[in-house]
Amino acid sequence: MKKILLPILVFILLTLQVYGEYDKDAVVKAMRNNLTQLKAMKAAAANKDFDAAAEAIWALADGMKSVRGFTPLKGTATGWANTIDELVAAAYKGIGACGEKDIGKLKGAIAELGSFARKGHNQFRVK
Ligand code: HEM
Numbered sequence: 470m471k472k473i474l475l476p477i478l479v480f481i482l483l484t485l486q487v488y489g490e491y492d493k494d495a496v497v498k499a500m501r502n503n504l505t506q507l508k509a510m511k512a513a514a515a516n517k518d519f520d521a522a523a524e525a526i527w528a529l530a531d532g533m534k535s536v537r538g539f540t541p542l543k544g545t546a547t548g549w550a551n552t553i554d555e556l557v558a559a560a561y562k563g564i565g566a567c568g569e570k571d572i573g574k575l576k577g578a579i580a581e582l583g584s585f586a587r588k589g590h591n592q593f594r595v596k
Pocket of ligand 1: 493496497500501503504507541549552553556582583584585586587588589590593594595
């Protein structure tokens with residue numbers, strides 16, 4: 470019996486370490502930042518200000534990366550992390566478009582980033 474307890478304890482500790490507890494305040498902060506940055510990148514795109522657009526895109530991705538390790542109250546921790554990885558990949562597309570000064574690509578990437586709100590909320594937000 471004793472032999473089995475240690476592996477179980479190690480497993481529990483590892484799981485806790487890999488997927489942290491849900492921090493509501495941190496998630497709400499990241500979400501409000503998402504709204505702010507989405508507005509900022511749309512305004513920047515309208516002015517063809519590629520530097521400001523790239524900054525806003527990275528600020529959104531950075532905020533979401535900061536909550537990537539949490540276990541959501543709804544859905545799985547792996548699904549949550551994968552969704553955030555996809556969002557970061559979309560952010561890189563947007564930043565790439567800024568580098569190329571390609572306004573069509575930039576607007577497409579902004580629309581894709583915005584579409585993560587519905588996707589994320591359907592899967593992970595408790596109604
Ligand atoms: C990128 C576009 C997104 C925008 C603009 C956005 C915006 C928001 C806003 C405004 C809230 C309400 C915050 C408040 O209470 O004041 C919220 C909540 C929430 N969002 Fe997002 N979101 C986005 C993407 C995502 C993604 C990708 C996920 C999941 C991976 C997600 C998961 C959640 C969750 C779980 C809540 C509830 C937080 C809580 O009260 O515990 N959102 N979001």
